[in-house]
Amino acid sequence: MTPDSRAGAALRFRGRAASERSRHLAGASVLAAVVSIAIAGVVLGLPAVVFIAVGAGAGYSLSGSV
Amino acid sequence: MLHRHARPAVAGAYLFGAISGALVTTSALLVLSGLLSPVPATLRSGLALVGIAGLLVRSAGLLDVELPQRRYQIPRATFGPSPTRSAYRFAFELGTGVRTYITASAPYALAATLVLSSPASLGTAVLCTLGAAFGYGLGRSVVVVGQAMHRSVAVDHPRVWLRAADIVSLTGALLLVLRI
Numbered sequence: 628m629t630p631d632s633r634a635g636a637a638l639r640f641r642g643r644a645a646s647e648r649s650r651h652l653a654g655a656s657v658l659a660a661v662v663s664i665a666i667a668g669v670v671l672g673l674p675a676v677v678f679i680a681v682g683a684g685a686g687y688s689l690s691g692s693v
Numbered sequence: 694m695l696h697r698h699a700r701p702a703v704a705g706a707y708l709f710g711a712i713s714g715a716l717v718t719t720s721a722l723l724v725l726s727g728l729l730s731p732v733p734a735t736l737r738s739g740l741a742l743v744g745i746a747g748l749l750v751r752s753a754g755l756l757d758v759e760l761p762q763r764r765y766q767i768p769r770a771t772f773g774p775s776p777t778r779s780a781y782r783f784a785f786e787l788g789t790g791v792r793t794y795i796t797a798s799a800p801y802a803l804a805a806t807l808v809l810s811s812p813a814s815l816g817t818a819v820l821c822t823l824g825a826a827f828g829y830g831l832g833r834s835v836v837v838v839g840q841a842m843h844r845s846v847a848v849d850h851p852r853v854w855l856r857a858a859d860i861v862s863l864t865g866a867l868l869l870v871l872r873i
Binding site: 654664675678682 | 800853
């Protein structure tokens with residue numbers, strides 16, 4: 628039996644909820660990675676790498692809607 | 694999709710699906726970019742610049758403009774009995790960026806950059822198209838992939854980081870158009 632079926636509609640999610648701190652750390656890490664990739668692309672003169680960064684930022688900006 | 698802890702296989706399928714879906718859209722944008730190539734590059738860059746600047750203003754909350762989007766949720770029929778296959782199909786539809794709601798401005802800037810400011814050389818343009826698809830798929834999957842690597846479940850990401858990613862991405866697009 629899953630937690631979902633035990634608790635019915637009262638419990639929406641399975642698993643332990645992430646703490647506020649870890650959610651902020653995850654968000655900051657993603658953003659730091661995006662900025663680092665963009666800077667690397669600019670410094671190395673590789674537009675494809677900058678496109679990866681812009682795409683990753685655009686994709687992540689929508690992640691809250693999943 | 695995010696109501697439970699994602700197994701690595703499901704997260705992998707999700708990532709692969711999101712990149713595949715994004716590749717379909719970016720390839721279509723590459724073709725559109727080729728069709729627009731007779732238009733002078735300065736005019737195309739100017740249009741991209743104005744568009745992205747407008748999106749930045751919108752993202753800052755100074756402009757309230759409705760952008761085109763498909764106002765439907767991804768249908769339940771997408772989900773089947775197999776979690777990995779369902780994850781792939783769902784992420785594929787999300788990855789295309791044209792099958793459901795778009796709640797941020799940056800994806801429009803990415804599309805404008807690919808269409809109006811793609812590099813002149815075909816080889817570089819194809820690389821940029823692949824890079825954009827890979828990045829978009831990766832960014833779209835980061836929450837699910839992150840879940841596979843952690844024991845805890847984070848469904849709602851802090852809005853401050855999503856909004857910051859939107860602005861960072863818009864700024865990146867602006868720099869690309871300016872060829873910095």
